Amino acid sequence: MNVVMLFGICAAVLVGLGLFGLIVRPHPLRKILALNVLSSGVFLLFGVIARRGTAAGLGGDPVPQAMVITGIVVAFSSTAMAVALVLRLFKESGAVTLDVAEAEPAKRDGG
Amino acid sequence: MTMDIVFDIGLVALLISIAVWSIVARDAFSAIMIFMVYGLLLSLAWVRLAAVDIALTEAAIGAGVTGMLLLNALARLRMTGSDAAPAALPLRIAAGVLCMLVSAALSALVLFPSGEPTTLAPAVMARLGESGLENPVAGVLFVFRSLDTLLEKVVLLLALLAVWSLAPDGLWGGIPGLRVFAEKKSVLVFLAQTLPPIGIMVAIYMCWVGASEPGGAFQGGAVLAAMWILVMVAGLRKVPSIDSQSVRLAMAVGPVVFLAIGIAGIFVANSFLAYPSDYAKPLIVVIEATLTLSIGVTLGLLAAGPPEKVQQP
Amino acid sequence: MASTTPGGLLLVMAIIIPVVGILIQFMLGGRFVNRIVFVVLPASFAVSVSIFAMIWSSGEPLVYVVGGWDPPLGIALRADGISAAMILTTAIVICATGIFARQEFSQPDDAPEARAPFVFWALLLAIWSALNAIFLGADLFNLYVALELLTFAAVPLVCLKGSEATFKAALRYLLFALLGSMLYLLGTAMLYGGYGTLDIALLSKQVRPEPVAWVAACLMTMGLLAKTALFPLHLWLPPAHAGAPAAGSAVLSALVVKGSFFLIARLWFDAMPGLRDPAAAQLLAIMGSAAILFGSVLALRQQRLKLLVAYSTVAQIGYLFFLFPLVIGAAEPWSGLAWTGGWLQLLSHAFAKAAMFMAAGLIAEALGHDRIADLGGVGRVLPLTLVTFGLAGLSLMGVPPSGGFTAKWMLLLASIMEGQWWWSLVMLAGGLLAGGYVFMVLGKAFSAAAEKPAIAMPVARSREVIALALALCAISLGFVPLQPSELLQIGRPEIPGVVR
Numbered sequence: 022m023n024v025v026m027l028f029g030i031c032a033a034v035l036v037g038l039g040l041f042g043l044i045v046r047p048h049p050l051r052k053i054l055a056l057n058v059l060s061s062g063v064f065l066l067f068g069v070i071a072r073r074g075t076a077a078g079l080g081g082d083p084v085p086q087a088m089v090i091t092g093i094v095v096a097f098s099s100t101a102m103a104v105a106l107v108l109r110l111f112k113e114s115g116a117v118t119l120d121v122a123e124a125e126p127a128k129r130d131g132g
Numbered sequence: 133m134t135m136d137i138v139f140d141i142g143l144v145a146l147l148i149s150i151a152v153w154s155i156v157a158r159d160a161f162s163a164i165m166i167f168m169v170y171g172l173l174l175s176l177a178w179v180r181l182a183a184v185d186i187a188l189t190e191a192a193i194g195a196g197v198t199g200m201l202l203l204n205a206l207a208r209l210r211m212t213g214s215d216a217a218p219a220a221l222p223l224r225i226a227a228g229v230l231c232m233l234v235s236a237a238l239s240a241l242v243l244f245p246s247g248e249p250t251t252l253a254p255a256v257m258a259r260l261g262e263s264g265l266e267n268p269v270a271g272v273l274f275v276f277r278s279l280d281t282l283l284e285k286v287v288l289l290l291a292l293l294a295v296w297s298l299a300p301d302g303l304w305g306g307i308p309g310l311r312v313f314a315e316k317k318s319v320l321v322f323l324a325q326t327l328p329p330i331g332i333m334v335a336i337y338m339c340w341v342g343a344s345e346p347g348g349a350f351q352g353g354a355v356l357a358a359m360w361i362l363v364m365v366a367g368l369r370k371v372p373s374i375d376s377q378s379v380r381l382a383m384a385v386g387p388v389v390f391l392a393i394g395i396a397g398i399f400v401a402n403s404f405l406a407y408p409s410d411y412a413k414p415l416i417v418v419i420e421a422t423l424t425l426s427i428g429v430t431l432g433l434l435a436a437g438p439p440e441k442v443q444q445p
Numbered sequence: 446m447a448s449t450t451p452g453g454l455l456l457v458m459a460i461i462i463p464v465v466g467i468l469i470q471f472m473l474g475g476r477f478v479n480r481i482v483f484v485v486l487p488a489s490f491a492v493s494v495s496i497f498a499m500i501w502s503s504g505e506p507l508v509y510v511v512g513g514w515d516p517p518l519g520i521a522l523r524a525d526g527i528s529a530a531m532i533l534t535t536a537i538v539i540c541a542t543g544i545f546a547r548q549e550f551s552q553p554d555d556a557p558e559a560r561a562p563f564v565f566w567a568l569l570l571a572i573w574s575a576l577n578a579i580f581l582g583a584d585l586f587n588l589y590v591a592l593e594l595l596t597f598a599a600v601p602l603v604c605l606k607g608s609e610a611t612f613k614a615a616l617r618y619l620l621f622a623l624l625g626s627m628l629y630l631l632g633t634a635m636l637y638g639g640y641g642t643l644d645i646a647l648l649s650k651q652v653r654p655e656p657v658a659w660v661a662a663c664l665m666t667m668g669l670l671a672k673t674a675l676f677p678l679h680l681w682l683p684p685a686h687a688g689a690p691a692a693g694s695a696v697l698s699a700l701v702v703k704g705s706f707f708l709i710a711r712l713w714f715d716a717m718p719g720l721r722d723p724a725a726a727q728l729l730a731i732m733g734s735a736a737i738l739f740g741s742v743l744a745l746r747q748q749r750l751k752l753l754v755a756y757s758t759v760a761q762i763g764y765l766f767f768l769f770p771l772v773i774g775a776a777e778p779w780s781g782l783a784w785t786g787g788w789l790q791l792l793s794h795a796f797a798k799a800a801m802f803m804a805a806g807l808i809a810e811a812l813g814h815d816r817i818a819d820l821g822g823v824g825r826v827l828p829l830t831l832v833t834f835g836l837a838g839l840s841l842m843g844v845p846p847s848g849g850f851t852a853k854w855m856l857l858l859a860s861i862m863e864g865q866w867w868w869s870l871v872m873l874a875g876g877l878l879a880g881g882y883v884f885m886v887l888g889k890a891f892s893a894a895a896e897k898p899a900i901a902m903p904v905a906r907s908r909e910v911i912a913l914a915l916a917l918c919a920i921s922l923g924f925v926p927l928q929p930s931e932l933l934q935i936g937r938p939e940i941p942g943v944v945r
Contacts (some may be wrong), residue, residue, distance in 0.1 A: 024137075028180070031148060032242075033235045037235030038231070040231045044227040049620070057198065058167075064186075065174075068177075068178060077257040079256075082251040084276075084637075086185060086272075091284050093193055094427075096194075097198055098288055099291070099597070099619070100198055106619060113608070119616060241660060247639070252517060259514070259518065276512070276519050277520055280587055298612075305558060375558055380471050384472045406513045
């Protein structure tokens with residue numbers, strides 16, 4: 022079991038965890054947190070692939086590393102936007118919930 | 133060799149348990165605090181994966197600014213005690229099964245890769261010299277795949293616009309409602325007086341050195357943003373209104389310079405976002421410097437939120 | 446290998462010109478927004494028309510290698526036949542929307558910068574840039590950044606009017622979209638790990654039916670399906686599209702959801718052609734059929750006009766997924782016919798739905814409400830608008846002459862000739878149901894018994910004309926010849942094993 026495999030499994034578990042939190046927790050702020058865990062798992066996966074691609078005297082493949090840096094900035098922007106929406110919703114209605122007449126948002130099984 | 137693996141196993145175990153804790157914690161405050169610890173541990177993991185550039189970015193943006201953002205939100209939502217219980221049992225079971233399947237599939241792919249590990253590292257190193265840079269990640273970000281970086285800057289700007297657009301019509305052009313804790317002799321004010329000069333120097337250094345060592349515009353910009361937020365929260369500097377000309381210019385200068393140099397490349401170097409061979413490094417340094425400023429201002433404003441007060445005339 | 450073709454610079458301009466507009470707007474401030482838009486919209490339109498004209502006349506795709514760094518190290522942009530069609534359609538719809546929205550979102554000359562104009566025009570330009578980047582992108586990670594740009598530009602459009610319902614709808618849309626992006630990115634990671642490149646052309650030569658490719662395809666498709674609001678992942682769409690201002694809804698329904706669909710097609714037909722799996726294609730079309738049936742039935746049950754039109758979008762998106770079983774693994778000439786039919790459906794729906802949302806918006810403005818039950822007699826007040834609604838409805842129903850009819854006819858013929866006749870039943874049912882909800886509205890609007898309703902606000906004739914023009918575009922697509930289109934075939938990769 023080397024570093025690549027170890028962190029690869031870690032990334033896989035984090036992805037599953039984040040996905041679970043996103044589906045299951047009803048409060049939007051917790052969903053946002055779960056989304057961050059999910060994205061950190063995805064980035065870690067890129068990092069594992071980068072590490073596996075060590076060659077030419079480098080510790081890792083720089084292309085996926087650059088993608089992760091881009092991704093972290095984009096993920097932060099989306100968190101900021103989502104949080105701002107949550108706060109605005111709270112200011113408007115005094116409660117933060119995504120429930121309406123229709124069902125809760127959830128990625129359904131299957132398909 | 134074995135000591136390293138033991139350390140790594142410990143780190144991974146800690147990471148996973150903290151992530152689990154953050155997801156299942158009953159109250160949001162604990163969850164967010166734990167998440168910030170998670171972010172710092174993640175930076176450590178990145179160092180272990182030989183990606184120091186990413187570790188710096190993750191520590192500054194992922195753990196630092198994101199944590200502040202979430203805590204600020206929490207304070208305003210006045211969420212005390214545990215928030216709503218998680219969803220019904222059947223959904224939790226179905227979701228759990230689905231997520232375990234996804235994790236299992238990904239793990240299987242990681243454990244049993246097909247074929248040789250593919251890598252672009254040799255290709256990058258072979259042509260890095262043409263750009264005058266020595267940091268291969270900076271090379272990918274600003275030379276080989278610079279279109280991604282340019283578009284991502286626009287994404288950042290759009291996110292800020294989206295946050296601003298949430299203000300009611302009457303408050304447009306006003307001041308973001310960042311919570312200010314301006315007590316005269318508090319620790320916060322002390323930190324805000326001593327850290328920023330150091331922080332700004334660190335940011336400049338990171339940006340400058342990013343051409344040859346790990347570092348660069350994103351990391352420098354994140355540190356700048358963190359310092360700015362600190363100074364604003366401690367009341368040492370006024371939060372600017374969103375239609376302030378200097379703020380708008382600071383935000384736009386990075387992408388504008390980047391785009392201008394890119395367009396100039398069409399005429400001077402035969403392709404959009406190409407650099408003339410002798411001037412590549414200085415041009416990239418200029419791009420990174422202006423980008424550091426823009427990213428710092430944009431990230432700081434993203435954390436500050438939409439305008440909530442009309443500015444005093 | 447990819448190398449820049451003459452005229453390739455147009456591809457860069459298509460993405461960059463709207464961005465220049467946004468940056469100038471930020472720097473100069475909102476007071477100049479009217480003038481900026483007045484320059485940028487025609488400029489981008491000219492670029493889009495040029496791209497279309499070049500590809501049509503030369504019959505070859507346009508390629509641009511950014512920075513001169515060839516893939517896999519660098520990024521390429523590529524415009525093939527379907528890109529050209531999408532780019533032209535996008536240009537027409539966005540410019541029409543710009544003219545339609547000019548009055549509502551005009552920045553008053555001597556007033557300080559106002560929120561709605563500043564935000565609306567920046568978002569419109571950003572959506573245009575993002576869509577062009579999606580239609581032209583040839584690198585999967587570049588496409589991810591473009592997808593995020595599209596999401597960040599579309600979500601604030603939903604809550605531009607600022608009410609509790611729209612904030613909720615925007616938040617739900619954002620969460621679905623972010624989940625979709627993450628799944629897409631996850632798949633991209635798998636593909637890079639497996640094949641060492643994210644360039645679509647290079648990938649198409651290397652992807653084989655193995656676990657890595659399957660998992661990646663599955664994840665990316667699911668993520669993009671969430672963004673395209675295919676049943677059962679459609680929950681976010683109706684409140685979001687109904688809550689946006691009319692000009693925004695037009696762009697959201699006509700173009701934004703098509704962006705992620707375009708990527709699904711790119712993925713299946715261009716990036717991973719070696720993975721053509723008839724079973725997966727059938728599954729996608731089954732979900733599409735469910736979307737058509739459920740969406741149409743739900744549309745019939747709506748009480749508000751904008752929600753009805755939004756559910757109609759949910760339904761019409763389903764038709765697009767017939768592309769997969771009818772093209773993958775099918776023989777010529779039926780697969781070519783189905784290919785043309787599927788894309789024609791997308792293009793005519795874009796025009797028809799934009800026209801329909803504009804019409805609904807005009808009705809809502811004129812009456813001050815959009816309750817269907819109280820629409821009685823509005824046909825006498827806004828005859829032009831109701832004609833627009835009717836013409837757009839013809840295209841949605843698939844009644845000749847209209848683009849919708851030609852598209853559905855091609856798909857129907859292909860499905861029968863290929864022995865997959867069950868899809869034709871769904872299409873016929875969908876057409877009937879669409880007729881149901883369209884005539885529900887028209888019947889109310891032209892009902893003789895009702896008195897003329899009171900007008901809350903008069904509506905400018907020019908805006909009615911713009912909406913009518915878009916509806917006529919949808920109708921004019923009906924005159925496309927009933928055969929596989931050469932334009933849409935430009936740049937198709939050679940699929941191993943399929944006779945072309």
